[in-house]
Amino acid sequence: MSIMPQDFEINEPPSSSTVSGEQQGNSRPRKRKRRSTSHLKIVPESLDLRELIKSAAEQYVSQLPRERPFSKDELEAMSRDFLARNEWPEKYLGFAMVLLGNFFWKRQFLAIPFERRMLLLPHCLKHAEGCPADYDEFGLDCETCGACSIADYKVKAEQLGYKVLVAEGSPIVLKIIVEGYVDGILGVACLNVLEKAIDKVLLAGVPSYAVPLHSGDCKNTSLDEPWVWDVLDKYEPLPEPCTASYVPLMREAKRLFDEPSFEEIVPIVREGKASLLTKTEEISRFWLANGGKRFRPFITLAAWDAGTGGDLTFAEATEPLGSRIPLAVKKAAVAIEAFHKASLIHDDIQDEDEFRYGEKTLHLSHGIGPAINFGDFLIGLGYRLLAQCRCENDPTAIEDIVQKMSHAHIKLCEGQGAEMSWTAAPSMELTPVDALQIYALKTSPAFEAALYSGLRLAGPIEQYDEMITTFCRHVGVGFQILNDLKDWQGDGLNKVIIGQDAIALRPTVLLALAIKAANAEQREELAAILQDKHDHAERRLQRLRMIFEQTDVLQVAESLVAKSRDRAEAIADEVESESLRRFLYFLVDTVLAPEEEPTPREQAGLVDLIVN
Ligand code: SF4
Structure with a gap:
């Protein structure tokens, strides 16, 4: 398909980024509306009202289907419906979204063993004046002096086996999950931070439970402490996951580049030969195996799964999926990454970029000529991987893919x-x-x-x-x-x-x-x-x-x-x-x-x- 100028028609900026669209007749709309909720994040003032909304939210969610996580737009639509049915004002929208999300995930969160959970605490709970803790690369390194409630949660959670972070920002959390360190999040944060987290964490299908701070001004804030204890030390296993999640496939995409999987997909060809001949393969393979988010390989794995019914999105988060994915799919996914990495090497030379993945670019560390050659090697490697794909039932599949590549x-x-x-x-x-x-x-x-x-x-x-x-x-x-x-x-x-x-x-x-x-x-x-x-x-x-x-x-x-x-x-x-x-x-x-x-x-x- 050719690229048409009308596809890129430039309009004057809209008054808001709201995307309009007609909802269709399904219980879960296909077309989603986007709307900022920044002015709708008030936490109810009294504990009685907060508890009332909480128990109504639990009741409301008990009737929802659980096959797949909902998007932020769907959650917003449900929360509006929930508030309207109970005649609560719109200003509690953000609070309601957190509670509906909590009860959607609660059973699955409780089924995660303590040592596979993370407790995420906010900096602003600390005793600001006298806190002796410093920040290190993982956030605030609480010394558990006892002057604030962070120590109580941290000590108890670590005794149970939790990883504890006193930091904020859902990007960090999602990265930690994809790396495979934890499977679920118990987070304490203000509604502003939780709103940002909802998009990334909920969309990916990460079981989470959040306790909102009473205010978002980062000073003198408080929370309903019993809400933390509702889940912190509870463990209730479930027979199997009941909600789809892309986390297992994200992890599998990363695993493709770890040994022994990487060696199976991309075996070394020149092993044992003279070092002069092995160097190009060695450095190119290393470049392929290290650095990057593996997003393109993830797309290939997840697209294959979607095309075959989406079963792998219901796998256990900790389950390695290697045996459930054909080698041809894995080779195609790695080929995509090889092409991508090759283009980055060449791009960095052409753009005179100095850094890639936080390290010196290959042309700066090895010279322009060798770097071009590593990129060329990866292109050849990608096509070799495609040539090795076997689809006995559909012999034209690889031909089609090579053409697309x-x-x-x-x-x-x-x-x-x-x-x-x-x-x-x-x-x-x-x-x-x-x-x-x-x-x-x-x-x-x-x-x-x-x-x-x-x-x-x-x-x-x-x-x-x-x-x-x-x-x-x-x-x-x-x-x-x-x-x-x-x-x-x-x-x-x-x-x-x-x-x-x-x-x-x-x-x-x-x-x-x-x-x-x-x-x-x-x-x-x-x-x-x-x-x-x-x-x-x-x-x-x-x-x-x-x-x-x-x-x-x-x-x-x-x-x-x-x-x-x-x-x-x-x-x-x-x-x-x-x-x-x-x-x-x-x-x-x-x-x-x-x-x-x-x-x-x-x-x-x-x-x-x-x-x-
Ligand atoms: S308990 Fe930890 S975070 Fe709180 S004041 Fe003491 S050192 Fe700081």
């Missing part, structure tokens, strides 16, 4: 080529459609290849061909725009310089939007910036920032992400297969989730330490 490669090179051409001679001849077309070429094909491969290995999928391409185009473009926005904030992981893309004068959509919206004076300044190749980086950044702010391009970019999300969701709405539709929603929510502002503590390295 090669298309993805060619599109990526075309997008990268267009970007480099413009960067070599930056000009005012850059429209937002140009920038978005580059994004569609550079980013979307990798998602498409990953999704297509998993689904195609599950069976013939002619009916989904067009859907996959269009869906991935919207997801990929939205993802890249989000990256642009993150470039202005720094993502705390790979980038050490904020505004790298802008400093390097890459053809980003932000720059293109600014060119489009600029008045005569701003156009003159932009043209001068583009011509002045020797301007100091910090000064160029300041000049661009001023114009971006004057032209409101960040807001327009956010509206474009919302539009990409809207369109991708509309495509998912039409998919008949429930397991596939559910997975597509999950992809939209995960890939296009607005990033949380990193806390100062996360910026100081907590995330780095856990993720990398």
Whole structure:
């Protein structure tokens, strides 16, 4: 499918990021509405009312189906219904969402052994004045002096076997879960933090139980302590999981790159030969096996599972799934990662990037020539892995996948080529459609290849061909725009310089939007910036920032992400297969989730330490 300019129509920024859509007649709507709940996070003032709402929430949830976790939008819709039925005001919406989430997950949370749980406590419970504890890389290192309630919870929870973190931020928590250290979260936090957590933790299907703080002002806050003890020391096993979760598949995607699985999928070929000949394979394999979120391999595994009925989303969180996934699917998933890693090596050279996964880029540590060669090796390795896939019942499947992969490669090179051409001679001849077309070429094909491969290995999928391409185009473009926005904030992981893309004068959509919206004076300044190749980086950044702010391009970019999300969701709405539709929603929510502002503590390295 070709990329049409009308797909990238740029509108004026909407008054809010609300995505409209008609709900359909199902009990669980396919089309979801997004709405900020930031002004609706009041905790009821009296304990009596809090207890009343809590027991009504338990009753309400007891009638809900539990096959799959609900999205944040569905939870909001249910919570509104719950409040309306009980004639409680809308201002308790955030509180009600937490309670409904709690009782949805409570039985499954209680079935998790203590040593597989995490207790997450907020900094603001500490005795601020006299607290002797320091922060370390895992958050506040409480010395259990007894001056605040953190010590009580921490001591008891650690005795039981919990991991305890005095930190905040759901990104950390989800990473810890995917790494396989814990299976469920007991969290104490204010409604602001809990609202952010809901998206990531609930969507992934992580059993969680939250106790809201009475206020979100981070001072003199309190909580209903008996609510913590409702679950902290209770353990009630269940015969089997009853709610779908992507955590087992996320973990399996990570496990593909751990031994012994990695050796089975990517056996060493030159072992025992002279070191001169083994070096390229050794370094390339190491690069493939280390670093990265494994998101593309996860897409392939989860797409295959969705195409075969979605059974693996009901696996035990701790269950290794290797024996339940065909080797061909695992090889295709690793091939996708090999192509991705190869493109990163080449991309880092072309963009002169210095860091990747918090380490020096390969061309800086080994030289440009060897780095190009490692990337080429990984491309060859990826195609070798595909050639090794065996689908006895469907001999054309691998042919189809190789074709899709090669298309993805060619599109990526075309997008990268267009970007480099413009960067070599930056000009005012850059429209937002140009920038978005580059994004569609550079980013979307990798998602498409990953999704297509998993689904195609599950069976013939002619009916989904067009859907996959269009869906991935919207997801990929939205993802890249989000990256642009993150470039202005720094993502705390790979980038050490904020505004790298802008400093390097890459053809980003932000720059293109600014060119489009600029008045005569701003156009003159932009043209001068583009011509002045020797301007100091910090000064160029300041000049661009001023114009971006004057032209409101960040807001327009956010509206474009919302539009990409809207369109991708509309495509998912039409998919008949429930397991596939559910997975597509999950992809939209995960890939296009607005990033949380990193806390100062996360910026100081907590995330780095856990993720990398
Ligand atoms: S119990 Fe821990 S967190 Fe609370 S004041 Fe003492 S050292 Fe600080």
